[in-house]
Amino acid sequence: MNSNISCPQCSATNKVPTARLGDGPKCGKCKQPLFQGKPADLTAANYQSMVSRNDIPVLIDCWASWCGPCKQFSPVFEQAAGQFEPAVRLAKLDTEAEQNIAAQLQIRSIPTLILFKQGKEVARISGALPLGQLQQWLNQNGVDL
Numbered sequence: 001m002n003s004n005i006s007c008p009q010c011s012a013t014n015k016v017p018t019a020r021l022g023d024g025p026k027c028g029k030c031k032q033p034l035f036q037g038k039p040a041d042l043t044a045a046n047y048q049s050m051v052s053r054n055d056i057p058v059l060i061d062c063w064a065s066w067c068g069p070c071k072q073f074s075p076v077f078e079q080a081a082g083q084f085e086p087a088v089r090l091a092k093l094d095t096e097a098e099q100n101i102a103a104q105l106q107i108r109s110i111p112t113l114i115l116f117k118q119g120k121e122v123a124r125i126s127g128a129l130p131l132g133q134l135q136q137w138l139n140q141n142g143v144d145l
Contacts, residue, residue: 003055007032008040008091011049021056021086037082039090047101050091052119057088057143062105062112064096070111073128080134088143115141 002015005025012029025034042050042060051058061077063070081090095102095110105114108126115123115138123141135145 004053005034005056005086006046006049006053006089007034008036008046008050008089011046013049013053018055035085035089037085039077039081039092042091042093042098042101044098044101047093047098050089051116054089055118056086057122057138058116059088059090059138059143060093060105060114060116061090062093062095062102062107062114063110064094066096067110069128073111076129076131076134079131083131084135084138084143084145087145088138113137115143117142 001018003018003021005014005016007014007027007030009032010027010030012027014025014028014034016025016034026032027034039061040050077090084090093101095107111128112124112126114121125137129137138145
């Protein structure tokens with residue numbers, strides 16, 4: 001069986017054998033790794049493909065540079081990307097730079113984590129979490145890590 005994986009660099013959709021997701025697949029278009037062990041940056045240009053064209057769950061960290069808890073949570077989210085990919089794609093949304101997307105997602109406080117599966121929001125939580133709690137929250141919401 002294949003999984004559709006959106007490239008975090010060029011937004012191309014790649015079909016990857018599901019059993020080989022952990023083997024360091026590269027994008028067929030730009031040849032960059034599909035998983036880099038760090039969160040992808042979401043922008044207006046790649047948001048739709050990142051959220052709706054990934055067969056794996058997508059976890060978005062909605063943050064802002066002026067937010068103290070966001071800054072404290074950032075290293076945890078980085079660490080989570082290194083540990084949890086390719087079971088889940090982690091991405092960061094700068095709510096100041098991408099205000100239209102933040103409004104569309106109805107972000108009312110930051111940091112806010114939103115979990116998408118097949119392009120649909122399935123869970124949301126506000127606040128910074130330690131890595132263990134983040135993993136537990138993902139597991140409770142159907143992400144097998």
